[in-house]
Amino acid sequence: MKRISLIAVSLLFCTGLFAAGERDLEKAWDEANTAYVNADYAAAAEGYERLLAEGYESGALYMNLGNAYFKRGMNGKAILNYHRALKLAPGDEDVRYNLSIANTRVQDRIESVPVFFLRRWFVSLGDSLGGNAWAVASLVFFALTLVGAGVYLLLQRTSWRKAGFFGAVASLSLFVLCTVYAAESRRERTKPSEAIVMRSAAPVKSSPDGDSKDIFVLHEGTKVGIVGALGECREIRIADGNKGWIAASAIESID
Structure with a gap:
């Protein structure tokens, strides 16, 4: 239960949520966090909802809103916002922990259809990073593929050519993997499923x-x-x- 009390207190402009000069929105964020710390969870939730209504969102904002609803006993709203936080920050362990605690209060106990362990492992790996991170990783591995191919084609020394060939093959494989995860992450974010x-x-x-x-x-x-x-x-x-x-x-x- 300890982590349910955790709120993300970093300034929202550090996550790209606020542009420079929008101090009124930064003030609203600080006021909502202060209300949460002071156990005024209704005011905290209202403040976070106001920020969302203005069109601003982040994993931290959704997590804080979920925490505020959890403290108010509104478990459905809490779980909803934890899931929304994970859409933006799939690797956030604090959100996952808080969601697991909230799920213990759900009355329904539904057994999931068994999933092959390799598929479970691949899904877990995909959830460890967000779509943007996978996209950046794919670009990095694509660049490394080009470097490896260049080494193989341009250098004469056999050891370098072997290193370039195997490096290009490995980088190409990782490029494909990262591209698939980036595309899947985008698909999951855009479909109302x-x-x-x-x-x-x-x-x-x-x-x-x-x-x-x-x-x-x-x-x-x-x-x-x-x-x-x-x-x-x-x-x-x-x-x-x-x-x-x-x-x-x-x-x-x-x-």
Whole structure:
């Protein structure tokens, strides 16, 4: 429970959130942080939400907002904002820890469909860095590929040519890997595929028809995948693979 109290207190302009001279926004950030430290979590959440409404966002901002909602007992809102923080800062261990604590308060215990361990490992590796970091890494390895190819083609010494060849092959492989991760990270950020249940209890129906039968009930904080939409209903899939229809007003998209 210790890290739930952690807030990101670095100035937002250090993360590119504020342009020089926008001191009023920096003041709003400081005031929200001060309210959080003083245990005025409602005022803190209001301050962070105001910054988001102005169009500013960062992993630190979403984490602080999640912490404020967690302290208020609004677990669905807390989990929602922790996931949004991870979209911008996937390697942030503090956010992941806080999310794990919030998830212990979720009533639903849904067993995930088993995933092959190599796929789990590749997903975990991809989550360790953000899309921008993978894109930069891909450019670095592309440059190293060109250097290795140049060494192989231009130098006469056999040992250097071998080093250039194998270096180019290794760099090219890493370039492809980083490019795939960068593209996947961008795809995950742009598609509205996941949401959090916001209601204390939300029935999931067999069809979007209001008279259809309830097949199961989900509770606040549960994460679902959105696979379809019809009017004011959303077709969802939960971690164990079961699907159904839920009212759009009962969930809020992470994206």
